[in-house]
Amino acid sequence: xxxxxxxxxxxxxxxxxxxxxxxxxxxxxxxxxxxxxxxxxxxxxxxxxxxxxxxxxxxxxxxxxxxxxxxxxxxxxxxxxxxxxxxxxxxxxxxxxxxxxxxxxxxxxxxxxxxxxxxxxxxxxxxxxxxxxxxxxxxxxxxxxxxxxxxxxxxx
Numbered sequence: 001x002x003x004x005x006x007x008x009x010x011x012x013x014x015x016x017x018x019x020x021x022x023x024x025x026x027x028x029x030x031x032x033x034x035x036x037x038x039x040x041x042x043x044x045x046x047x048x049x050x051x052x053x054x055x056x057x058x059x060x061x062x063x064x065x066x067x068x069x070x071x072x073x074x075x076x077x078x079x080x081x082x083x084x085x086x087x088x089x090x091x092x093x094x095x096x097x098x099x100x101x102x103x104x105x106x107x108x109x110x111x112x113x114x115x116x117x118x119x120x121x122x123x124x125x126x127x128x129x130x131x132x133x134x135x136x137x138x139x140x141x142x143x144x145x146x147x148x149x150x151x152x153x154x155x156x
Contacts, residue, residue: 004068008033009077017064023057024048026064027074035076035104039133046132049105050074056112058105058131075104078111086149087111096145098136105132110146119150 001016008031015030022041027033027050036059039047043061050059051073078085087107090096097103106129113120113128120128125146126139134142 002065002068004065006064006067006069007071009072009074019063019065021064022060023050023052023062023064023067023072024059026067027059027072030064033074033076036074037101037104039101039105044133045102046105046109047102049108049132051108051112056109073108075107078107085111087114087146090145090149091142094141094145094148096138096141098134098138102132102134102136102138106134106142110142110149113146114150120146122147 002019003014003016005012005014007013008027013031017026017030024036024038027036028038036050037047038060039045041060043058046058048059049056052062052067053070078088084092087110091103091107109129109132110125113125117124122143125143129142
C-alpha cells in the first residue's frame with residue numbers, strides 16, 4: 001500500500017491505496033464520486049476524463065499514486081453552490097446527451113478547450129473532442145452545446 005494525498009473537487013484526501021489502482025477507481029470506489037464513469041478501461045472512449053493539475057487526462061490511464069500531491073477536478077466539481085457550470089447548462093439546454101454516458105468526459109474535454117480557446121469554431125470543437133466517443137451519435141448537439149457555452153451560438 002502507498003499513502004497518497006490528493007485534493008479532489010476542492011476537498012483534501014489522504015488514503016492508502018494499492019500502487020496499481022487506477023485514478024478512476026480511486027475516485028469512484030474510494031471517494032464515491034461516481035459522476036466519472038468507467039467507459040472502456042483502455043483510454044479509447046474518454047468518458048472518464050478529469051482535470052489533473054490543470055490538464056485533462058483520461059483517469060483510466062492514470063494511477064492514483066501518480067495523482068499524489070495533485071488537484072483533481074471531476075464533473076461533480078464543476079457545479080458551485082448548486083449552480084451548474086456553463087457547459088453543464090448548455091449540454092442540458094441543447095440536448096447534447098442521450099444516454100449520458102459520454103457526457104462527463106465530453107464536458108471536461110470541452111472545458112479544457114474553452115480554457116485554451118474561449119471562442120472556438122465548430123471544427124475546432126470537433127477536433128478538441130476527438131478523443132471522446134459518443135456511442136449515441138449526439139455529436140451535432142454536443143458541438144452546438146460547446147459553442148453555446150462559449151457564447152458563439154445564442155439560440156437553442
